[in-house]
Amino acid sequence: MPLILLTGFPSSGKTTRAQQLKEYFSTVVGKNVVLLCENDVVKNKQIYSDASKEKELRSTLKSEMQRLISQDDILILDGGNYIKGYRYELYCSTKSNKTTQCTLHIDTSSEKAWGQNMKREETCQYSQEIFDALVMRYETPDGRNRWDAPLFTIQPEDELPFESIAAALYERKAPTPNQSTQSLPLTSTNFLYELDCVTQEIVNRVVEAQKTCVVGDEVSIPNSNEKFLLKRRYQLSELSRIRRQFISFAKTHPVDDIPRLAAMFFQYLTSHLV
Numbered sequence: 001m002p003l004i005l006l007t008g009f010p011s012s013g014k015t016t017r018a019q020q021l022k023e024y025f026s027t028v029v030g031k032n033v034v035l036l037c038e039n040d041v042v043k044n045k046q047i048y049s050d051a052s053k054e055k056e057l058r059s060t061l062k063s064e065m066q067r068l069i070s071q072d073d074i075l076i077l078d079g080g081n082y083i084k085g086y087r088y089e090l091y092c093s094t095k096s097n098k099t100t101q102c103t104l105h106i107d108t109s110s111e112k113a114w115g116q117n118m119k120r121e122e123t124c125q126y127s128q129e130i131f132d133a134l135v136m137r138y139e140t141p142d143g144r145n146r147w148d149a150p151l152f153t154i155q156p157e158d159e160l161p162f163e164s165i166a167a168a169l170y171e172r173k174a175p176t177p178n179q180s181t182q183s184l185p186l187t188s189t190n191f192l193y194e195l196d197c198v199t200q201e202i203v204n205r206v207v208e209a210q211k212t213c214v215v216g217d218e219v220s221i222p223n224s225n226e227k228f229l230l231k232r233r234y235q236l237s238e239l240s241r242i243r244r245q246f247i248s249f250a251k252t253h254p255v256d257d258i259p260r261l262a263a264m265f266f267q268y269l270t271s272h273l274v
């Protein structure tokens, strides 16, 4: 089931666009359309001021998306989806389900989105503090990242490019799941050990390199041909936190090949570092 992933600032018009997409794909293309809407789970926008509740929200939406993606309909995921690493995880799910996806960035300016917010019913409004925090944390999608591609950037006055969106979903081949995205059984009893070693080695290499390299240098990644670009100084605590998150993620996406594991962690790390 192809996925249309919406992303944008709070009150930018995501639900409005999701409704237009639903209308088009159900009446013009004749597809069943399933709308998975963050606002159906969020009863109170205060949730965004609590990091752990927000994390729970993302995980609920991701599980729901994984449940729905295997059916034979179009799935529209209408939500902020503002974290790059989260969009990457959703991409891995569609890829492992051998389905296509595209991203629609509702590119309304923060000033306009705030104006729209203030015109909404009070129960749907974001407080100034939460609105500003979400705008600050927003990680703009980039069509050069394969998890954001193909990317459609929509301005408030634009008509949706329905035909191009349909072509992106139906006239492209779904990416082939590889070992890094397919849920394979644990084929090696050494997997957890390897996971621990391979990721630790990469973190150590970045930490060590920072003692002698400068910002802008590239660091070779053990067990991989990838090069890590030092865009700034990275703290060990930050790298270790992402490594722990990756270990949890990789346990559900086990691989049986150390270079793949290293490449997978490299991608995860670079997509989670701001």
Ligand SMILES: Nc1ncnc2c1ncn2[C@@H]1O[C@H](COP(=O)(O)OP(=O)(O)OP(=O)(O)O)[C@@H](O)[C@H]1O
Pocket (backbone or CB within 6 Å): 008, 009, 010, 011, 012, 013, 014, 015, 016, 017, 039, 079, 116, 117, 119, 120, 124, 156, 157
């Ligand atoms: N292009 C637009 N021009 C003017 N007003 C708009 C536009 N798009 C949406 N709106 C209005 O802005 C408000 C918010 O729209 P909408 O619910 O679609 O945003 P959203 O991004 O889904 O919000 P949320 O962040 O709560 O999910 C609504 O009152 C809607 O009518």
